[in-house]
Amino acid sequence: xxxxxxxxxTNRHLSRRTMLQGTxxxxxxxxRMGHATLSARAAAPASPRKKLLLLFLSGGASQLETFDPKPxxxxxxxxxxxxxxxxxxxxGELLPHTAKIMxxxxxxxxxxxxxxxxFRGHYLLQSGRKVPGYPVLGSAVAKMLERPDDLLPGYVxxxxxxxxxxxxxxxxxxxxxKYEGVMIIDGNPPANIARPEAINAATASxxxxxxxxxxxxFLKGRAPEAIKSYSDSYRKADALxxxxxxxxxxxxxxxxxxxxxxxxxxxxxxxxRRLLEAGVNCVKVAHHDWDAHxxxxxxxxxxxxxFDRTFVTLLDDFQDRGLLDETxxxxxxxxxxxxxxxxxGGRDHWGDAWSMAFAGxxxxxxxxxxxxxxxxxxxxxxxxxxxxxxxxxxVAMKLDPTATWRLGGRENPVADPAASVIKEVLA
Numbered sequence: 001x002x003x004x005x006x007x008x009x010t011n012r013h014l015s016r017r018t019m020l021q022g023t024x025x026x027x028x029x030x031x032r033m034g035h036a037t038l039s040a041r042a043a044a045p046a047s048p049r050k051k052l053l054l055l056f057l058s059g060g061a062s063q064l065e066t067f068d069p070k071p072x073x074x075x076x077x078x079x080x081x082x083x084x085x086x087x088x089x090x091x092g093e094l095l096p097h098t099a100k101i102m103x104x105x106x107x108x109x110x111x112x113x114x115x116x117x118x119f120r121g122h123y124l125l126q127s128g129r130k131v132p133g134y135p136v137l138g139s140a141v142a143k144m145l146e147r148p149d150d151l152l153p154g155y156v157x158x159x160x161x162x163x164x165x166x167x168x169x170x171x172x173x174x175x176x177x178k179y180e181g182v183m184i185i186d187g188n189p190p191a192n193i194a195r196p197e198a199i200n201a202a203t204a205s206x207x208x209x210x211x212x213x214x215x216x217x218f219l220k221g222r223a224p225e226a227i228k229s230y231s232d233s234y235r236k237a238d239a240l241x242x243x244x245x246x247x248x249x250x251x252x253x254x255x256x257x258x259x260x261x262x263x264x265x266x267x268x269x270x271x272x273r274r275l276l277e278a279g280v281n282c283v284k285v286a287h288h289d290w291d292a293h294x295x296x297x298x299x300x301x302x303x304x305x306x307f308d309r310t311f312v313t314l315l316d317d318f319q320d321r322g323l324l325d326e327t328x329x330x331x332x333x334x335x336x337x338x339x340x341x342x343x344x345g346g347r348d349h350w351g352d353a354w355s356m357a358f359a360g361x362x363x364x365x366x367x368x369x370x371x372x373x374x375x376x377x378x379x380x381x382x383x384x385x386x387x388x389x390x391x392x393x394x395v396a397m398k399l400d401p402t403a404t405w406r407l408g409g410r411e412n413p414v415a416d417p418a419a420s421v422i423k424e425v426l427a
Contacts, residue, residue, distance in 0.1 A: 036143075036176075036405035036406060036407040038143060038144060038403065038406070049326070050399075051327040051328070051361075052137065052141050052281065052397060053272060053285070053327055053328070053329045053330070054126075054282070055269075055285055056122075056285065056287065056332060057303075057307070058287060058334070059290035059291030059333065059334075060121070060290050060335040060350075061303065061333050062292065062296060063353070064092070064339060064376055065092045065094055065300040066091065066094065066095060067107050067356075067357065068091075069090065069091060069093075070374065070375065073339075073374055075339040075341060077296075079297070082099050084102035084103075085099065085101060086102045089102060094300060094308065095308045096308065097308045098311060100312070101315065102366070104315065105357050105358065105367075106358040106363050106364055106367040107369070108355060108358075108370050109368065109370040109371060109372060110371060110381065111355065111370075111379075111389070112354075112383050112385060113351045113385050115334070115335060116351045117349075118334055119169055121351070123169045123170070124386045125333070125334050127173070127390070128386050128391070129387070129390075129416060134173045134174070135173040135174070135179065136171050137282070137284075137390065138157060138181050138282040138283075139155055139179040139180065139181065141154070141281060141399070142155040142282055144394075144399050144403075153237075154179065155171070155280070155284075156181060156184055156240075157183055157184070157283070158184040158185075158272065159185060160185070160186055160264045160286075161185050161186050174412075178236075181284065182236050184271070186264070189241055190240055194241055215231065243278060246274050246278050249267060259313045261306060261309060261310045263306050265310055269285055269310050272285050273318070287303070287306070290303050292347055293342070293346040293347075294344035295344070297345065311331070314329075315359055325360075325361055328359075328361050328396050330356070331357040332356040333354075333356075335349055335351045336354025337349070352377070352378055352379070358425055361397065362395065362396025362398065363427055364424070367425050369382050369422070385419065387416035387419025388422050390419065391415045391421045391422075392425065396426060
C-alpha cells in the first residue's frame, strides 16, 4: 500500500533500471577521470552545521526481538512485548529503556530492501545504491558539509579489531580518499603517527619539512591524484592525533563511563559523543554480533542488553548538552532476521520486512511508520527501501538530495532519483 505523501514512479523497477543504464551505471568509469565536485546548489548550509551519528547494528538485528514484536505468532519466540511511552505502541521486552523514550523516536517497521548479503547490505544501506562505487553516507555528508577552515576529519568510523567481518565495504567511492572515514579500532587513535619520545619537536618539524619538499619535487611532471590521496589520509589522521585528548575517556567521570557500559559499544558511543562535540561531522559506530543463525534468543538478549541502556544514555546526554537539535541519530543494520526459526534456534538473513529508527534533528518524534503482516514475513503498509532512507537522512540534515556530483564532466545524482523522501518521519 502506498503511503500518503510518498510519491513514487509508476514503474519503480523500470525507473531504477533506466537510471542504472545512465549516470548511475557510469559511476565507476567516471571515477577514474578524477574526483567529484559538488554542484553549487548543494553547497553546505549556513552555520550551524548538522551532524550525523550512525549506530550500525552489524549482522542484522532481529526486528521481532526489538521494534516489531509478534509474541502471539508461531514465529514470535519466547519474549513478550512491553508498553512504551507511546500509547498503544509496544516493542520487545529486551529494550526496556528504549521503551521509555519511544516518544522521542521515529521508528520504521516496513524496511524492504530484499538484500540478504552482509557485504552488499552494508553498502546498500549506507549508500542507498546497489551499483558499487558511490560514497556512503558518512563520506557524502563529509563532502557536503566541509568548510575550508575544518581541522578535524569530516567522517570517523569505529569498530572493534576482530573480527572485521563485513563492516569494511568502502566509504568514499568516487569522491576519493580525502573523504574516506578515518578508522578508529578498539577506541584507539590512529597508529604510528604520534611523535616518538626520543625525537624532539624541532627535529620532527625539520623532518616534516624535508618530507613535504620531497613530495613536491616528486609530484612535478606526474599525475598527482594517487599520491595526493596518501597525503590526504595522513593529514586527516594527523589532525586527530593532535587532539589525542578526545580519546582519553578517563577525562569522563567513573559514573559517566559506567552509564555508557564497560563494553566496546559503550566506550565507542562515549567516544562518538566526544568526537561530535569536538567538530567531527559524522561518526559511525558499529555494534557487532547481531548475526544470530543459532541460539538467536541468547544472542539477541546479549546484544539488546548492551545496546538498550547505552543508546538511551547517549540520547539523554545529547539532549542535556544541546547536541540533539543539531545531530541526527540513525539506528540501522544491513538486514533483519527471518521470522521462521531454524533448526538451531536461530533466525537467518531477511531483507523483506524489518525495522530501523531515527532520533534528533529534522525528525518528527513519536512516529511509528509501516506495518508487517501477523507473521512478520512481509510489509503490508508503508514500504520503504534503502534509497528512500538515504534521501530522508539528507533532508533531515538540511542537505539537498537532488544535488549532483560533477564527475568527469557529467552530473551524477547525490541520491537515487528513483527513490523518495519519507515525509512522515520528517519534522
